[in-house]
Each structure stands twice: as structure tokens, then as C-alpha cells.
Amino acid sequence: MPPLPATRRLTIATVACLTAATGVWVSTGTASAGTVSGALYRDPNTAVARWVAANPGDSRVGVIRDKVASQPASRWLSSFNLGTVQAEVSTYVSAANSAGQIPALTLYGIPNRDCGGASAGGAPDLATYQTWIGNISRGLGGSTVLIMLEPDSIALQTCLSASEKTARDQALRTATQTLKAANANAKVYLDAGHSTWNSAGDQAGRLVAAGVANADGFYTNVSNFNPTNSEAAYGRSILSSLSGQGVNGKRQVIDTSRNGGASGDWCGDDNTDRRIGQYPTTNTGDANIDAYLWVKPPGEADGCRYAAGSFQPDLAYSLASSAPNPPTTPPTTVPTTTPTTPPTTPPTTPPTTTPTTPPTTAPAGACSATYQTASVWQGGFQGMVTVKAGSAAITGWTVTWPLGSGQSITQIWNGELVSGAPTVTVRNVSWNGALASNATAQFGFLANGTASTPAITCTSR
Incomplete structure (x- = not known):
């Protein structure tokens, strides 16, 4: 699991802490208002689940088990391996389908990801990237699956030349079309950064260039800790701008994994003020929002104090200890x-x-x-x-x-x-x-x- 890129240090604004009274952690309890309904899949083999099973005597295990490991989170495909990714996706999606639940995947393999920063890596070139996408598409099955396509690929393009931006936009359009052609029930969402990064008008223009018309919508807040209401307002502004450009019918997904309190420096590894946000659900009560997801799994490091993507129980405990129970x-x-x-x-x-x-x-x-x-x-x-x-x-x-x-x-x-x-x-x-x-x-x-x-x-x- 990749960290938050260091480039985001200049883009993060201070936001107010949220409490349960704001509704951040409390499900609306209404029927699904977006285009997705059903229970999200909780993978029993996540890093946090494995840690809980291996450390029954740890004093932190009860909090981490009940408030983190008990919740569904997105599975990241970030290790570029053409030979095994289809089987990995098929196994994961099949397990979710057998449980009658909806799997969520985050695809993170585009060339020059994170502009070569802390999360550098991915495919060696765009042609190989499309082969990777094709292998993923063949493992999706036919049931509903939520796909977050390439975090930071649209909001963060400062290292790309004009021609490289055009090539990336085309790659994202092609990837979206490939995924949706393979599974008509796949919901594909593109990167829209977050509410304290690019303006809504700028981000909407970038989304249009990257082919959001072919996607189901966009996701926000994977690279930040902004309050849910701020992200929802930002999403509405993007939707309005998209409509002005002739693109309608799109929906938003908001990452609520670490936005229950935010202040201090940018890196989640060092920040003890952050908290888990609203528990994952498709019951958003908002017609513009398909889901509140835990895209960035709580407890997985950003790469400052610890190796990027490694599960750290002290981080998970800090995020969850003062948060309410589900x-x-x-x-x-x-x-x-x-x-x-x-x-x-x-x-x-x-x-x-x-x-x-x-x-x-x-x-x-x-x-x-x-x-x-x-x-x-x-x-x-x-x-x-x-x-x-x-x-x-x-x-x-x-x-x-x-x-x-x-x-x-x-x-x-x-x-x-x-x-x-x-x-x-x-x-x-x-x-x-x-x-x-x-x-x-x-x-x-x-x-x-x-x-x-x-x-x-x-x-x-």
C-alpha cells in the first residue's frame, strides 16, 4: 500500500476536528441514495486482520479488532506483476461474491505515479500498463465491483509535460473503457484529488480530459484527511462544473478512512490527531454520493516513520482508540x-x-x-x-x-x-x-x- 506523496505537503490546509455529533461516524440509516446498494466486502486476510490474529495478548488488539479490522477496506493493486494480477483479482472478487458483498479495488500502477515521489513505481510504460489493466479486467467477474482508478493520476500532474498529460489522459480513458467492457456492473471512479487541492472547476476540466464521461464518477480525499461535509460540497461543485461541460449523471465516492480529526503535519505516520472517520457504507443518504469507503486502510504507513504500506499497530490504535464503536x-x-x-x-x-x-x-x-x-x-x-x-x-x-x-x-x-x-x-x-x-x-x-x-x-x- 503506497504512502501519501510528499508533494502533498504544500497542498494540505488545516481543517477542523470532527466529532460524532457532526454525523461523521454515524450512518444515515437510509436506503442507498446513490447508484450502489449492498454490503461492502470485508476481506478476512488484510494486514490488520493478520496482525489481530497473531497478537491476541496485545493490549491494543480489542480496539484495533473492533474498530478497524471489523470494517471493509479497498484492496490495493500496487505491486506491478503482469503474471499474477488476474488470479489475485479473481480470487478476491469471487470471495466477495460468495459472501454476497461488494468488493472495492484501488488500481495504482500507472507509469510515473506520484511524479517519482515517495510512492514511485508502476508500469514501465503505457503499453505495458494497458496489458496490466486487461489482465485485471479478466478477473472482475460479472457482479458489482467498485474500482478506484489511479490515485493522484489526475490531480497531481506537475511533473508531466503537455504531451505526457495527453498520453496519460488517453491511458485513463482506455483503462476505464477496458474495465467496463469486461464487466458491465463494474463501477469505475477517477481521481479528483480533494477539497483543499485543485479548484472544482480545474479538477472537472481534468476529469473531462481523462474520460470521466465513460466512468461512473470520481473519488476524493484518498490523499488527505478533509471532513466528509467539505468533500461532499467539493463534489457537488465538481458535478456542477461537469454538467456545464455536458457531462451528467456522475457520482462521488469519499474516502473517510482517516478524516475523523485532522490537524498538524501532512504525514499520517507522525500525526496523533487524526481519527478514523465514518464507517464504510453504501448507505450515504446523498444522491450524489455512491459510497463512503476506506480507500486508504487505517494503520498502513505513509512512508515517513515507517516503510510505506506496512501495517503499524500504533498507527491503527491512535486512529481508533478515541473513535466511537461501529x-x-x-x-x-x-x-x-x-x-x-x-x-x-x-x-x-x-x-x-x-x-x-x-x-x-x-x-x-x-x-x-x-x-x-x-x-x-x-x-x-x-x-x-x-x-x-x-x-x-x-x-x-x-x-x-x-x-x-x-x-x-x-x-x-x-x-x-x-x-x-x-x-x-x-x-x-x-x-x-x-x-x-x-x-x-x-x-x-x-x-x-x-x-x-x-x-x-x-x-x-
């Missing part, structure tokens, strides 16, 4: 569409038979789970699941149920989504797994589709 209460935003069927309506037909001797308690050491539809709106619903320990204490629980036709999980809180389809599997998070006898825990989720009452089961540890 959402632990149901969303408070009420759907704008009135539920078609009140969730409290009882079944119109009672069961044809009733148990002759229903158990009064769950077996010792076991657990039970009950489901309730909390709210319903056009195209989606909110469900709540209550887990109860049996007559003996348990140390953890796992709940499963078959996903109904047309349903997909888009968000979950107070639980870890292990699998989203065809069977939903949710297990406890660190703070609600251990239950005393007859004690309860509750988790909730948002889903697309029509609400139904599933056959739900619970197993304990």
Missing part, C-alpha cells in the same frame, strides 16, 4: 416512504399446530434467537434480532437464517456479518458475546427487498 443502536433516520405494511401487524392465520410442550428456557449452554421487523419502507426494511443465552452462560454466539428472495443485507450493527448470501451468518462482536444465563443481546440490520419472518437459529460458544 453503530450500536438502530438508525434514527425515519424512511421517507411510509411503510406499506406496519411491522407490528400479526399474522392473519395462526399456526395450524402448536407445540405440545414448548420449552420454557433454552438448553444449558445454548442460545436462542428471535426476529422482529422494526420498520418497512418501499424497497427495504429494518430487522432486529434478540439473542438469549440458555440456563448456562455462553462466551459467544452465531445466528443464521436463509436470505429471502430478492433480499440483500446493506448494513449491520452490534454484530459481525460473516456471510450475506444465500444464508446470512452473523456473530457477536467483542462487547456482546459473553452472556450470563438467560441474558440477552441484540443486533440490527438494514436490508433491501421485502420483509419476511425468517427461520432463525442460534449456536453458542
Whole structure:
């Protein structure tokens, strides 16, 4: 994973710290407002996940596990290897598809990337670069995948001559077309820098030159720590400028991985004031924004104090220690569409038979789970699941149920989504797994589709 280029030192402005009260960390709870909906893929083999597994006794592990490793982040393709990249992409995308979740990829291999700075590298020439892109495209499959194409390739061009800029723009246009031709469901976003770099008008012109008309939109804030509301305003200005140039229908992606607080020097390796920002989601509640992503994985170094791209637990802990946990209460935003069927309506037909001797308690050491539809709106619903320990204490629980036709999980809180389809599997998070006898825990989720009452089961540890 590459660092932030040193060239960005002159472009970063001081921004105010954000708190949970600003809404930065709190999901809107609404149905997806952009063009993407569904749960983002959490890769179980990230650097942070491997560190957590290898260091169970570390005093920092609980915070890093629950606030960083538990979240989906983009997979970077930054090591230029023509021979293995197709298999790497195919394996990653297939795992996400099997989980019923949306993978995110960041492609970082264009020649002369970072203008030869701290993140120098990439393909030796543009012809080889297109071969690399072609190999990546053949591993994408046919389901939705989010692609952040070449960070800094458009916002940072100070080292390029006029002819080199033209060649790079053509390379990005061709790459976008290749990726989308290979997978019609691929969402490709181009580099738009951030709100304290180029002006919106300048950046929009650069995007047009690089072929944003062929892409799904643009992403911002990968190379900075600006507040989400500042990036959203910047995105709206870019969209307005694009419209003035005849390019419409595009969307924004915002990197929120480290923008929960920002001040001090440019390098994340040295800055102890930064915090993780809003947790990744496609439920943005903003029609202009397709997703809040963790493009730059929290805890991976920028290359100042540590090797660029290496995972550093002290960085991850600093980012996460004072941040709130992932959402632990149901969303408070009420759907704008009135539920078609009140969730409290009882079944119109009672069961044809009733148990002759229903158990009064769950077996010792076991657990039970009950489901309730909390709210319903056009195209989606909110469900709540209550887990109860049996007559003996348990140390953890796992709940499963078959996903109904047309349903997909888009968000979950107070639980870890292990699998989203065809069977939903949710297990406890660190703070609600251990239950005393007859004690309860509750988790909730948002889903697309029509609400139904599933056959739900619970197993304990």
C-alpha cells in the first residue's frame, strides 16, 4: 500500500476536528441514495486482520479488532506483476461474491505515479500498463465491483509535460473503457484529488480530459484527511462544473478512512490527531454520493516513520482508540416512504399446530434467537434480532437464517456479518458475546427487498 506523496505537503490546509455529533461516524440509516446498494466486502486476510490474529495478548488488539479490522477496506493493486494480477483479482472478487458483498479495488500502477515521489513505481510504460489493466479486467467477474482508478493520476500532474498529460489522459480513458467492457456492473471512479487541492472547476476540466464521461464518477480525499461535509460540497461543485461541460449523471465516492480529526503535519505516520472517520457504507443518504469507503486502510504507513504500506499497530490504535464503536443502536433516520405494511401487524392465520410442550428456557449452554421487523419502507426494511443465552452462560454466539428472495443485507450493527448470501451468518462482536444465563443481546440490520419472518437459529460458544 503506497504512502501519501510528499508533494502533498504544500497542498494540505488545516481543517477542523470532527466529532460524532457532526454525523461523521454515524450512518444515515437510509436506503442507498446513490447508484450502489449492498454490503461492502470485508476481506478476512488484510494486514490488520493478520496482525489481530497473531497478537491476541496485545493490549491494543480489542480496539484495533473492533474498530478497524471489523470494517471493509479497498484492496490495493500496487505491486506491478503482469503474471499474477488476474488470479489475485479473481480470487478476491469471487470471495466477495460468495459472501454476497461488494468488493472495492484501488488500481495504482500507472507509469510515473506520484511524479517519482515517495510512492514511485508502476508500469514501465503505457503499453505495458494497458496489458496490466486487461489482465485485471479478466478477473472482475460479472457482479458489482467498485474500482478506484489511479490515485493522484489526475490531480497531481506537475511533473508531466503537455504531451505526457495527453498520453496519460488517453491511458485513463482506455483503462476505464477496458474495465467496463469486461464487466458491465463494474463501477469505475477517477481521481479528483480533494477539497483543499485543485479548484472544482480545474479538477472537472481534468476529469473531462481523462474520460470521466465513460466512468461512473470520481473519488476524493484518498490523499488527505478533509471532513466528509467539505468533500461532499467539493463534489457537488465538481458535478456542477461537469454538467456545464455536458457531462451528467456522475457520482462521488469519499474516502473517510482517516478524516475523523485532522490537524498538524501532512504525514499520517507522525500525526496523533487524526481519527478514523465514518464507517464504510453504501448507505450515504446523498444522491450524489455512491459510497463512503476506506480507500486508504487505517494503520498502513505513509512512508515517513515507517516503510510505506506496512501495517503499524500504533498507527491503527491512535486512529481508533478515541473513535466511537461501529453503530450500536438502530438508525434514527425515519424512511421517507411510509411503510406499506406496519411491522407490528400479526399474522392473519395462526399456526395450524402448536407445540405440545414448548420449552420454557433454552438448553444449558445454548442460545436462542428471535426476529422482529422494526420498520418497512418501499424497497427495504429494518430487522432486529434478540439473542438469549440458555440456563448456562455462553462466551459467544452465531445466528443464521436463509436470505429471502430478492433480499440483500446493506448494513449491520452490534454484530459481525460473516456471510450475506444465500444464508446470512452473523456473530457477536467483542462487547456482546459473553452472556450470563438467560441474558440477552441484540443486533440490527438494514436490508433491501421485502420483509419476511425468517427461520432463525442460534449456536453458542
